[in-house]
Amino acid sequence: MKTDDDTARRLYRLMVTTRALDAEATVMQRQGIIPGYAPLKGQEAAQIGSGAALDLARDFAFPTYREMGVAVAMGVDLIGYFASHHGSWHGGLYDPLASRFAPINAVVAGSVLHAMGWAKGEKLSHGTGVSLAYFGDGASSQGDVHEAMNFAGVDDLPVIFFCQNNGWAISLPTERQVAGGSVAARAAGYGLAAEVIDGNDVVEVFEATNRALQRARSGGGATVIEAMTYRVGPHSTSDDPGRYRSIGEEQSWALLDPIDRLAQQLRAAGADDAFFESARTDARETVETVRTGLVDMTDRPLTELFDFVFTNPTPRLLEQRDAYLSNAYLSNEYASEATHG
Amino acid sequence: MAETLSMQAAINTALDEILTADDRALVFGEDVGTLGGVFRVTDGLAAKHGSDRVFDTPLAESAIIGMSIGLAIHGFRPIPEIQFDGFAYPAMNQLITQLARMTYRSRGALPMPVTLRLPSFGGIRAPEHHGESLEAIFAHVPGLKVAVPSNPSDAYSLLKQCVADPDPVIFMEPKSRYWHKAEFGQPAEAAARIEAELPIGVSRVVRPGRHVTLVAWGAMVARCIQVAELAAEDGVDVEVLDLRWLKPLDVAGISASVGHTRRAVVVHEAPLSAGLGAEISALITENCFDSLRAPVQRVAGFDVAYPAGPLEDHYIPSVDRILAAVQRTLEYRRG
Structure with missing residues (x-):
């Protein structure tokens, strides 16, 4: 792999932490510590590979409500992040400017235009920063996504449209959502570069994001990245996927688990048990810190x-x-x- | 001797001065650059300030507002134009769920100093979708402010106040008044005067009177002054209150005026039902109940879409309909 061993190990650690936090969030929902959560299990590679590629000194990410892994990769204050799911504050309690991570946004496709506008500002400022808009296969049907891509194409804006195609928009499968074969295919209509990538291969995601960042930084404009992945869990802690998809389908994706795949590669490259144990230990510590923070989190002052x-x-x-x-x-x-x- | 200026020219002057004074200010929208806007309000600004500061966008209103939000997050002070009032409908999602809420969502970390210039209201025999009165919709949304000038001097000073304010403001320009010239002091004097006397959210008594208050904004202010002049011939002394701001609403100003005239008629172009006339009428009842000699009257557009051609004259409150409402307040006797 072109990505060096240290980077691959870093990405692995971030994915393990994300997986552990994601599982714990559902546990906390069942225990009544948080009222609801949108699990991302299965999408760790797409989120960590893209978020970890960003340069926090100059880039800016615009998340939806299912980008906890990106928050982990970008070093966002995770208790502040989970404050949104805790029901303390919709946008979260972290500092969006210092974190380079916009407030959590529940409006499907709403933030894609903001990423385009931020990129316009960066271009007007003659900077080399890039904005990254997260959205899903469901959001790709919204007009705002198309308006953002067109504006970005007309102005050659430094923005990455990062679609996590996770197979399902709640109960609607991609083939009932996306006409024309793929979300990435639409980029051609706007004159944008596009890549369809294996969203469960974190190294591929990391490298594709870096290519798009490089293109944008050098004045090459926007890129659409469609990361093909799978939402292993429910849409939210209120959802029941058994009503719309088969166990067989879910099991077939389990074989493509992004963490298992990278673990095999790392082991082949020489990673030993101590490395994997330390990744698990770090993840447990983060989970404990976040859990304690949420258990102790008090209501916001009424003012x-x-x-x-x-x-x-x-x-x-x-x-x-x-x-x-x-x-x-x-x-x-x-x-x-x-x-x- | 002060010069006269049209509202179109006054807004152009204000934008020119804003662009000169603040290099983070940006003017953009459909046809605002090379063409200078379909109403020529931005005429010459792109040539003078350059296409990085004054630029044309593709034809997509949701993107114009969404782009404004991203630019504001980056630290700019966007002054977008949506070409006609009716074209704001495709942008409503970005206006209501994003622009209006980003400050709240981010706990104040992301202020939204966005001033949306929106040519508004009827009276110019426009095609469908080119004459709408959206003020009640905007004023209902938490996080948005709404300003409406009625004359060139106010258009100049209100726009400067809107752009200086750290919150999103919908600046509704009464397009039927774009070309009416009125006295306009030297801009610097006008700005100093307005800022000293009329902070954000303050209305102005444009014609003092003793018997009844007409509450209006935008193009209806000039119509109410006509009504006042006609009523004066019959010995009725009408006060005309130009609200200027629909959010924040000048509760104190409305109460002071109606408190002394003891009668009120609210006039607006938007449909009657659930319009701002209802809000203002309720405020008057809450604050002036003991002073009122008659129930507050409302003269508004009917509960129909803006009609075409000559029917518009029947839809928009006419001098006769406003006079009849004035008469009702004067003739009212407790039952």
Whole structure:
């Protein structure tokens, strides 16, 4: 492989951590610690391979609601990330500017245009940064994806449209979602470069993302990457895939597990038991830290219901806030917030 | 002696000065560059400031707003144009679920200093989809502010306030008033005057009166002044309040005016039902109940889509319909 052994090991560790966190998130949902979660099991290679390729000094990622692995790869504060699934704050509690990772976005395809706009800003600033828009096979049907690709094509913008084609948009399979053979095929219509890659091969994802980054940095414009992968778990902790797909299909993808595949390659390249054990130990430590952080996470202060609607709030909103916080039926704690805050 | 200027020229002047003063400001949209906009509001700006600062986009309104959000995250101060009010409908998802919420979603980390210029309202015999009154829709959305100038001086100063504000503002330009000239002080003086006297969210009494307050915005302000002049011939002294901002709404200004006239008529082009007339009427009831001599009246568009041609004259509140409402407030007797 072109990617060196140290990088492959780094990618492996990130995938193992992501897998462990993903499993723990479903456990925490069952235990009532978090109300809901969108599992990404099976998509670790697509997320780690792309996220780990980004340069945090100049690039910017625009996630949806299923990019926990990207957050792991980019070093986003994971307790702040899971605060979204904890139900503390929709966009998460991490700092999006410092993390180079936009707030979690629940609107399917909504953030793809923002990545295009950020890339326009980067081009106007004569920078070499690149934005990376995450979206899925379902989102590819939304007009915003097409508008973003067209704008990017017209202006040669430094953006990567990274489609994780995970086979299913909740219950609708890709063949009922995507006409014309693939999402990547659409790139030709907008004059963009495109690659369909094995999204379960983390090294291939990492290298394809690096090629697209290099193309964008050198003025070559946007790339559509379609990473073919599989959502092994349900759409969310409320979903029941048994209603729309077969166990046989799920089992056939289990044979292509991205972590097992890289483990075999690393072992062949000389990685020993100690390496794999340390990866598992690191993952367990991260899981423990995140779990503890979420168990201990308190509700946001009530003032935050009102605080961030505007940077420069309207008088009526402030009146609503003050009137509500000073009401007798709230605890003294909140009443004193209203008085002193 | 102050010069006169059209609203189109006043907005152009404001944009020119904004682009000169702030190198993060960007003007873009459909046909705003080479052509100078279909209403020529951006005429000459691309030539003067360059195609990196004033640029044409492909024809896709959702992308214009989504691009604005990405540019704002990058640190720019976008001033997009959507060519006609009705063309904002394809952008509603980005406006409501993204632009309006990004500050909230990011807990203030990503301010959205985006001013959307939107040629608005009817009265120019436009084709379908080129004359719409969307203000109630925008004002209903948490996270958006809404400003509507009625005259050239306000268009100039309000636009500058909108662009300086760190929040997204929908700047609704009454297209039927683009070419009406009015007195316009030297820009610097005008700006200083407005900023000193009228902060964001403050309305203006454009004609003082004692008997009834007409509450209006945009092109309806000039119509209400006509009504006031006609009523004066019959000895009725009408006050006209130009709201200027529909969010934030000037509750104090509305209450002060109606508090002393004790009668109110709200006038707007948008359909009556669930329009801003209902909101303003409720505010007056909450704040001036003891002063009111008559129920608040509303004169609005009918609950129909903007009609074609001459039917538009019947749809948009006419001088006669507004006068009749004034008459109803004066003749009202408690039952």
